[in-house]
Amino acid sequence: MDLEQFFLQNSWLIILLALWTIPWKGMALWKSARKSDKWWFIALLIINTLGILEILYIYIFSKKKTQA
Secondary structure, eight states: OOHHHHHHHTHHHHHHHHHHHHHHHHHHHHHHHHTTOHHHHHHHHHOOOTTHHHHHIIIIITSOOOOO
């Protein structure tokens, strides 16, 4: 079975992946826009990683750096 046939027979999987990705992408884009992280915003908007890059940005890269 090729990939196209797989997704045609399991269209629920595409819906499930979209429902997983959209909230993460929205939150990550919102955080990057609020922090004026232009390059992160562009990367998050263009690159689709099923939420992986978005989750990393939200929990690791968007944290405020403490000043010493």
